[in-house]
Amino acid sequence: MNIDILNGFLKNENDLEGWFFPPDMLSLAILNDIHSKSNIIGNIIEIGVYKGKSFSFLSHLIKENETLFGYDTFPEDYYESTKLALEKYGASVKFELIKADTSELNDDDIKAKIDGKVIRILHIDAGHEYHEVLHSLLSFSPYVMDSGIIVMDDYQDPEFPGIEAAVLDFCEIDRPRRFIPFFSGANKIYLCSNYMANIYQDSILSSERFRNSSRCTIVRDFAILKGFSKLPTSYEKTKKNLSKFYESSDVRLVTSNQYVENIRIKAKIYGQLNNM
Numbered sequence: 001m002n003i004d005i006l007n008g009f010l011k012n013e014n015d016l017e018g019w020f021f022p023p024d025m026l027s028l029a030i031l032n033d034i035h036s037k038s039n040i041i042g043n044i045i046e047i048g049v050y051k052g053k054s055f056s057f058l059s060h061l062i063k064e065n066e067t068l069f070g071y072d073t074f075p076e077d078y079y080e081s082t083k084l085a086l087e088k089y090g091a092s093v094k095f096e097l098i099k100a101d102t103s104e105l106n107d108d109d110i111k112a113k114i115d116g117k118v119i120r121i122l123h124i125d126a127g128h129e130y131h132e133v134l135h136s137l138l139s140f141s142p143y144v145m146d147s148g149i150i151v152m153d154d155y156q157d158p159e160f161p162g163i164e165a166a167v168l169d170f171c172e173i174d175r176p177r178r179f180i181p182f183f184s185g186a187n188k189i190y191l192c193s194n195y196m197a198n199i200y201q202d203s204i205l206s207s208e209r210f211r212n213s214s215r216c217t218i219v220r221d222f223a224i225l226k227g228f229s230k231l232p233t234s235y236e237k238t239k240k241n242l243s244k245f246y247e248s249s250d251v252r253l254v255t256s257n258q259y260v261e262n263i264r265i266k267a268k269i270y271g272q273l274n275n276m
């Protein structure tokens with residue numbers, strides 16, 4: 001993404017209304033750069049556009065031959081405000097705004113709209129309750145490419161406990177290809193297919209902004225890189241903790257006694273005492 005445009009968004013040099021904040025702008029710009037460097041091409045879909053703040057930002061991530069799709073019910077003046085936001089602050093790219101209640105969409109509706117295209121970035125920021133989040137994850141994720149990213153808003157907002165539950169349930173259901181959280185931004189969680197997690201984490205850590213301001217945290221059977229950490233570890237320590245996780249053989253759940261013992265072993269290895 002063009003650095004001047006990114007800085008303009010980071011400094012809030014606009015009159016855009018919305019809930020899209022600098023730390024996640026920065027995270028998305030860095031992840032998008034990783035896609036650019038690896039020539040990963042797809043499309044970007046945002047579910048929950050409101051008045052176009054994040055949508056305008058996302059337009060700057062769109063590459064040649066890609067399309068930006070935005071789903072919203074667009075009540076009141078949201079549709080007009082989004083178009084205006086895009087005109088004033090967006091990039092001139094191919095886009096489509098789809099007025100729909102996503103909880104009414106079935107697979108045929110989604111397939112017809114996406115029309116054989118794949119999703120490179122899926123940003124979910126519509127209704128914040130458990131079933132609608134899980135429905136969006138399950139319905140749109142099959143179209144996300146293997147090297148794509150799902151960005152979920154307000155992951156651990158205490159007001160919306162259904163979001164975290166939906167994401168974690170989705171990670172259990174999503175098989176055989178499996179999307180898992182790999183990066184935690186400010187109020188968004190980022191998912192990718194499990195074999196891509198370490199690749200993305202290494203690339204993020206190579207960015208100066210995240211080198212010494214992140215840490216590794218193990219959740220269930222995946223490693224999350226926490227960006228903008230309140231308890232950051234050095235680059236070397238974060239890399240070491242990630243390597244320790246990826247090098248260890250995965251402990252499968254066998255019996256309940258074995259299960260507790262396996263968790264105890266992980267508690268010892270990945271506990272806070274052992275990693276700061």
Ligand SMILES: C[S@@+](CC[C@H](N)C(=O)[O-])C[C@H]1O[C@@H](n2cnc3c(N)ncnc32)[C@H](O)[C@@H]1O
Nearest residue numbers: 018019020048050053054072073101102126127
């Ligand atoms: C939090 S706002 C989106 C904010 C926007 N992404 C931003 O960062 O500025 C949530 C949006 O989701 C839309 N929304 C909520 N439930 C929806 C549904 N079931 N289908 C489509 N859109 C929905 C609302 O109309 C609202 O515009």
